[in-house]
Amino acid sequence: MSDTSPAKRQETTSPAENAVELIDITKRFGAFVANERVNLRVKRGEIHAIIGENGAGKTTLMNILFGLLQPDEGRIVLNGRETIVTDPATAIDAGLGMVHQHFKLVPSLSVADNVFLGMEIRRNGLIDQAAQIEKTRELSERFGLKVEPQERVSLLSVGIEQRIEILKVLARGARTIILDEPTAVLTPQESRELFQTLRGFVADGMTVIFISHHLEEVMEVSDTVTVLRHGKHVATRPTAELTKDDLVRMMVGRNVSFDRRRRTKTAGEVVLDVKNLWARDERRLPALRDASFTVRAGEIVGIAGVAGNGQTELAEVLAGLRPASHGSAMLKGRDLTALTPAAIRDAGFAHVPGDRMVRGVDGSASISSNLLMGRQFKAPWSRNGVLDWDGVAKQAVEMIKRFDIRARGPEDTVKRLSGGNIQKVVLAREFTNDADFLLIDQPTRGVDIGAQESIHDEIMRQRAAGRAVLVISVQLDELLTLADRILVMFNGRIMGEVEGDSADSERIGMMMAGLNASAASEVAA
Amino acid sequence: MEILDKLLNVALLVATLRTTAPILLVALGGSFTTKAGIFNIGLEGQMLVGAFFAVLGSIWSGSALIGVACGVVAALVFALAFAVLVVSFRANEVVVGLALNILAGGMTISLMKAIFGTRGSIVGQKIVGLPKVQIPGARDLLGSWAPLVSGYTPMVYVAFVAVPFLVLFYKRTRLGLYIRVVGEKPEAAEALGISITRVRYTASLLCGLLAGLAGAHLSLGYITMFTENMSSGRGFMAVAILIFSAGDPLKVLAGCLLFGFADAFSLRLQTFGFPSYLILAVPYLVALVALFALSYRSRPRIIRETLESMKKMLSVETKPAETGNNLPR
Ligand SMILES: Nc1ncnc2c1ncn2[C@@H]1O[C@H](COP(=O)(O)OP(=O)(O)O)[C@@H](O)[C@H]1O
Ligand SMILES: [Mg+2]
Numbered sequence: 001m002s003d004t005s006p007a008k009r010q011e012t013t014s015p016a017e018n019a020v021e022l023i024d025i026t027k028r029f030g031a032f033v034a035n036e037r038v039n040l041r042v043k044r045g046e047i048h049a050i051i052g053e054n055g056a057g058k059t060t061l062m063n064i065l066f067g068l069l070q071p072d073e074g075r076i077v078l079n080g081r082e083t084i085v086t087d088p089a090t091a092i093d094a095g096l097g098m099v100h101q102h103f104k105l106v107p108s109l110s111v112a113d114n115v116f117l118g119m120e121i122r123r124n125g126l127i128d129q130a131a132q133i134e135k136t137r138e139l140s141e142r143f144g145l146k147v148e149p150q151e152r153v154s155l156l157s158v159g160i161e162q163r164i165e166i167l168k169v170l171a172r173g174a175r176t177i178i179l180d181e182p183t184a185v186l187t188p189q190e191s192r193e194l195f196q197t198l199r200g201f202v203a204d205g206m207t208v209i210f211i212s213h214h215l216e217e218v219m220e221v222s223d224t225v226t227v228l229r230h231g232k233h234v235a236t237r238p239t240a241e242l243t244k245d246d247l248v249r250m251m252v253g254r255n256v257s258f259d260r261r262r263r264t265k266t267a268g269e270v271v272l273d274v275k276n277l278w279a280r281d282e283r284r285l286p287a288l289r290d291a292s293f294t295v296r297a298g299e300i301v302g303i304a305g306v307a308g309n310g311q312t313e314l315a316e317v318l319a320g321l322r323p324a325s326h327g328s329a330m331l332k333g334r335d336l337t338a339l340t341p342a343a344i345r346d347a348g349f350a351h352v353p354g355d356r357m358v359r360g361v362d363g364s365a366s367i368s369s370n371l372l373m374g375r376q377f378k379a380p381w382s383r384n385g386v387l388d389w390d391g392v393a394k395q396a397v398e399m400i401k402r403f404d405i406r407a408r409g410p411e412d413t414v415k416r417l418s419g420g421n422i423q424k425v426v427l428a429r430e431f432t433n434d435a436d437f438l439l440i441d442q443p444t445r446g447v448d449i450g451a452q453e454s455i456h457d458e459i460m461r462q463r464a465a466g467r468a469v470l471v472i473s474v475q476l477d478e479l480l481t482l483a484d485r486i487l488v489m490f491n492g493r494i495m496g497e498v499e500g501d502s503a504d505s506e507r508i509g510m511m512m513a514g515l516n517a518s519a520a521s522e523v524a525a
Numbered sequence: 526m527e528i529l530d531k532l533l534n535v536a537l538l539v540a541t542l543r544t545t546a547p548i549l550l551v552a553l554g555g556s557f558t559t560k561a562g563i564f565n566i567g568l569e570g571q572m573l574v575g576a577f578f579a580v581l582g583s584i585w586s587g588s589a590l591i592g593v594a595c596g597v598v599a600a601l602v603f604a605l606a607f608a609v610l611v612v613s614f615r616a617n618e619v620v621v622g623l624a625l626n627i628l629a630g631g632m633t634i635s636l637m638k639a640i641f642g643t644r645g646s647i648v649g650q651k652i653v654g655l656p657k658v659q660i661p662g663a664r665d666l667l668g669s670w671a672p673l674v675s676g677y678t679p680m681v682y683v684a685f686v687a688v689p690f691l692v693l694f695y696k697r698t699r700l701g702l703y704i705r706v707v708g709e710k711p712e713a714a715e716a717l718g719i720s721i722t723r724v725r726y727t728a729s730l731l732c733g734l735l736a737g738l739a740g741a742h743l744s745l746g747y748i749t750m751f752t753e754n755m756s757s758g759r760g761f762m763a764v765a766i767l768i769f770s771a772g773d774p775l776k777v778l779a780g781c782l783l784f785g786f787a788d789a790f791s792l793r794l795q796t797f798g799f800p801s802y803l804i805l806a807v808p809y810l811v812a813l814v815a816l817f818a819l820s821y822r823s824r825p826r827i828i829r830e831t832l833e834s835m836k837k838m839l840s841v842e843t844k845p846a847e848t849g850n851n852l853p854r
Contacts, residue, residue, distance in 0.1 A: 104717075106705070106709055108705065109706070113702070127696075
């Protein structure tokens with residue numbers, strides 16, 4: 001923006017090789033060390049990926065760089081000049097920009113209003129909307145980030161919201177852009193577009209720091225990778241010298257495999273029998289159309305599909321959170337569509353919701369309270385109708401150990417945990433209810449690789465214990481790993497069914513795009 | 526037909542605009558706090574102290590304008606107290622609002638007793654009311670329709686002119702934009718360095734300003750007197766309108782006009798000899814029912830969720846175990 005800013009001037013007179021240098025950064029939260037003598041050097045004009053499991057300290061490190069947190073030890077050098085980044089304003093002045101993991105857009109405002117919020121262009125005391133729209137359009141065209149400046153943000157998809165966040169950063173003159181897990185919320189198509197944009201930035205002489213725990217995309221898009229593990233710097237290498245296996249080993253500290261899980265056929269009696277189930281979405285349009293399927297004891301049935309094709313509605317109807325407009329869902333002879341959520345749970349139904357922060361946990365409560373929820377009237381959590389806090393604590397400690405929840409203790413507040421560990425809290429509660437039927441919506445969304453493996457282990461154990469399991473996932477790989485049978489949903493309908501052992505991702509992909517089963521096999525063949 | 530003619534004529538429209546004005550003013554004031562994300566049920570109290578101190582100022586100074594200023598200052602003091610408790614000390618908005626309403630009611634009664642030694646109302650020659658504004662040329666141009674635009678007291682004009690100003694304010698000024706952002710997405714405001722506290726204080730005080738004007742209009746406008754509890758629920762009606770309009774100035778205007786019309790209409794009905802206690806309830810009922818009907822689709826989440834859970838409970842009790850007979854519509 002301002003061509004005379006000191007950072008920029010120096011850049012042109014004596015170009016420092018590194019856009020960003022973090023030297024021996026240490027950050028503690030109480031006794032917990034989130035970053036321990038971490039070093040990071042980001043060359044100008046590269047895409048630098050930072051990878052590491054959830055809780056490895058990636059966000060903390062970036063917050064320090066951007067002035068949102070102060071390091072306990074260490075130095076920061078920006079564009080060859082040692083800088084004390086006291087607040088984000090300092091970082092922005094030095095040409096840094098950050099796109100946070102959680103977007104901060106105002107839904108009722110237009111795209112242009114959001115881009116210029118906090119730095120409005122004004123004329124005669126009034127906001128000059130025409131100028132803001134024009135400037136937004138200019139930026140959008142120059143960087144190939146397609147947006148319609150006058151559209152209201154509430155009408156836009158997550159992918160476009162992210163573009164707006166990037167435009168906000170660009171409008172503030174950033175030359176080094178930090179993106180914290182930008183692809184976690186995107187469809188594969190949107191991710192590809194984002195990568196193209198990032199390459200465009202680099203071609204333009206800008207620098208990109210990009211946090212991820214998705215290995216494929218790191219391999220695809222980055223020039224250099226830095227790996228963090230448990231708050232420590234493990235390695236920084238050119239991406240070209242590394243394989244995916246190398247990255248996994250560095251991230252997790254051991255080998256992890258994502259091959260199809262071996263199994264013996266154990267399918268028993270029908271536990272869940274869904275017949276001609278229909279449901280409507282918020283706009284009163286049919287979102288689930290005529291779904292019929294069964295899930296047997298000792299079997300994992302997967303539901304595949306691009307997000308928003310009726311999977312959420314299906315899960316909500318089964319869990320009693322959304323009325324069915326037609327049809328039935330019998331769980332061991334009882335119709336779930338006629339029961340309240342509490343009665344459904346009592347009927348032997350466990351639910352791991354797709355949005356864990358909304359329906360899975362109470363973020364501001366402790367781990368032990370969250371593990372208690374829903375069974376506060378049962379032993380060993382309560383005795384004679386009175387809560388037994390010792391029992392609650394003992395159960396919590398046991399589950400934290402069994403499910404490997406990484407926390408400071410049972411009284412730790414849940415929202416302080418990383419995504420993977422929050423998910424494990426939900427799993428720990430739902431998997432220990434002795435329910436005959438488990439509905440698991442997006443088992444590993446936003447969960448890192450090491451935790452993914454252990455969650456998959458746990459699901460396989462439930463299968464082995466004779467439970468009927470329904471897994472809904474937008475990640476096809478996950479279903480190919482776990483499911484005995486895969487149902488594919490498109491536009492609210494079940495398009496077809498595929499055996500897990502002989503599943504062919506191409507054919508499933510066709511069905512996900514709306515071809516019915518027979519047509520899909522013809523095209524795929 | 527004749528009866529209809531008698532009921533619906535220019536005079537009724539004029540009466541509608543007149544009765545709309547005070548509730549519109551106070552509701553527009555509440556629009557600032559609503560947009561800033563504060564649920565302000567203290568409007569009633571702010572309006573009441575506005576009305577009382579306007580009369581007091583008018584008697585003491587002999588000037589209607591100073592009277593209005595006194596009313597506004599009193600309402601601002603209440604608004605500031607509200608902001609300090611709610612914004613700075615994070616007290617519960619409903620509790621603070623109710624407490625201030627009760628305080629306003631009690632305070633005006635006891636001050637009335639202490640200063641004038643009377644109960645019930647302050648009347649008398651010494652209260653100087655606001656003059657009526659005659660718009661020059663209106664009579665010649667509009668003939669019998671002239672009263673529609675000319676001859677109101679100043680606050681009526683202020684109220685209606687404020688509507689387009691507020692529309693512009695929210696759309697095109699920085700403060701208006703920040704008020705909306707703070708109400709809608711405080712995290713966004715914080716991330717951009719906008720002070721939530723400062724914006725909410727400003728919104729509360731702007732609200733006090735308009736509520737004070739509304740109060741002054743009540744006691745120095747068409748009637749020049751103060752009676753106990755003379756705001757008579759207008760502040761609460763304004764709150765209802767604000768809930769359904771989400772503070773949007775044009776929707777606030779529509780809601781207030783509806784209320785004003787029902788009010789004027791019921792007064793008209795009274796002259797036909799219907800029992801007055803029933804008639805007096807009419808505007809409130811009409812306004813509430815209409816508001817509810819109008820905004821049923823976009824009803825606030827709290828109401829929606831309550832209705833849904835009630836429906837669910839009822840349907841579970843009545844629904845037989847084997848369903849599937851109600852076809853998708
Ligand atoms: N403000 C905080 N207070 C206490 N602990 C925190 C705070 N912020 C992060 N942590 C902890 O620091 C660790 C690293 O977190 P984070 O940097 O967010 O990890 P990542 O982004 O790599 O997933 C986590 O264990 C987290 O619980
Ligand atoms: Mg993170």
